[in-house]
Amino acid sequence: MKKPFDLTFSVGPTQISQVVKDDIAHAVANNFLSVSHRGEDFTQISEMTVNALRQLYNVPEDYRIFFTTSATEGWEICARNLVEKEAFSFVCGHFSSAFAHCLNSWGKTCHEDVAPWGELNDHLNVDIPQTAELITLCHNETSTGVTVPDDTIQKLRQKYSDCLLAIDVTSSIGACNLDINQADVWYFSTQKGWGLPSGLGVMFVGPRAMAKSKAMLSKHLPQGFFNFTNMEKQMADGKYQTIQTPNILNIYLLGQQCKRLQQTGLQNVHNKTLVRASDLYNFFESHPNAKPFVEDPTVRSPFSLCIELGEENLTHYKQKASQQKIELGSGYGKLKKTHIRIANYPALTDTDFEILKEIFES
Ligand SMILES: Cc1ncc(COP(=O)(O)O)c(C=O)c1O
Structure with missing residues (x-):
């Protein structure tokens, strides 16, 4: 080719960028790509990145940080872990709509507020049913080029403080600041604002979302293998591991990128x-x-x-x-x-x- x-x-x-290419060369030259994902070397890389992410985005101690394969997997995991019956999605383009479809595909009822392409929902003047267990929104809708202003997220959080909120920050994180306390779940992949290759997803999961997932598990509601409890177990006790064999290269690159952004x-x-x-x-x-x-x-x-x-x-x-x-x-x-x-x-x-x-x- x-x-x-x-x-x-x-x-x-x-x-x-060239600095990321240099990081890739360093990882290859030092055999980081071949370390066991169940060994101490991987733990060191993963811990470095979790800590760097936590520091850069001020991720509160009681929020878990999980590595997934993609933002798309973030939709799947939220749909299975956070919603028993009903959710509500703000739809303003392809990616926000895809999350709603994903919820439907898992048999959940997803109420939608749909804005025409090129426009943003009027988030604060929409009636969200009290039965909705999760509100989803896309911070930056990459298909149309609209972004939800920060104060809208804050006000939405205040207005629906009892409802879980999951925010897709795939094409904004790495290029902006975020107040992590303003949502229960933030998720993204790395091939956009971070300037890294594709193939790694990350989720910041707050205590209310963890509790909801555990409550569903205790009711024996099907959550699949990638449930927050299993994911937490792999990360716990200083292991910093993942259920799957993860994208070790990207985890390393993300940590390095966080450190650079911290400096800037x-x-x-x-x-x-x-x-x-x-x-x-x-x-x-x-x-x-x-x-x-x-x-x-x-x-x-x-x-x-x-x-x-x-x-x-x-x-x-x-x-x-x-x-x-x-x-x-x-x-x-x-x-x-x-x-x-x-x-x-x-x-x-x-x-x-x-x-x-x-x-x-x-
Ligand atoms: C806003 C948004 N969400 C989710 C995705 C899906 O990301 P991935 O392909 O990494 O799963 C994209 C991809 O373009 C996106 O722009």
Whole structure:
């Protein structure tokens, strides 16, 4: 296979920076990839990463940190561990909708509030049935480019304080700050904001979610093998292990990435993301052939921008980019032929974005 491109703006898997490539080389050279996932060497790697994640995101001591295979598996695990009968999902695009489908596929009733693509739900003016055991939302809906503002999450938490809340942060974490106390479960994979390869998922699981899962287990409700109790057992007693043979390379890389972000300061990374996004939105708003898909600037994603071009322009700019060995990410699903999505993750440099703008300058 030949090298597909030199630089990608795809929203995931994302561009891998040189420092991460160096970490990969280090892990390979030192045989980290071949250590036993039941041995002391793996424990050291996993403990390093759990601690680094906990420190970076101020994950409270009573929240468990689990390694999974993907964010998709996060939906499955939440559906089986946290919902006996009913859930409620805010749907504003493909990924938030997929969680609702996943709940349905496990035989749970999932009430939905559906916003049109490109818009965000009016979270605080929706009636969520009292029977809902879990509320799900997607912090950054990667398919459409809308982001839930932080104060909406806080207010939702206050309004429905008795209900469990699970938040998908797959395409925002690593590029922003989060207040982990504001939800019971946060889950993500690594191939987006973290700037790492795909194939690792992580869940932060709070005490109320753990309690709910254990209560379901004691009622003999089927939760499958990947239940929080089993996952906790593998992590406990200083083992830091997983049920499955995990993605050891990515666990190592994630720990290293956390340490770097800790040094830069998460707030600085977040601020830079916001400044760069604002510059990019201004650029595309004043462009004759392009416009941001999301009309309301207050809910536009700073992490994954969705830009409407139309079919002809899309072909033109994609070809132009590809001549320079640059990949522009396509729109999602029904937006594939008319829109592009642009990652604004920390792994991409300011110079990369100057190159991007040049593509659109003629
Ligand atoms: C918001 C969001 N959630 C979940 C997923 C699924 O992630 P994974 O493919 O790692 O399971 C994606 C993938 O693009 C996503 O963008």
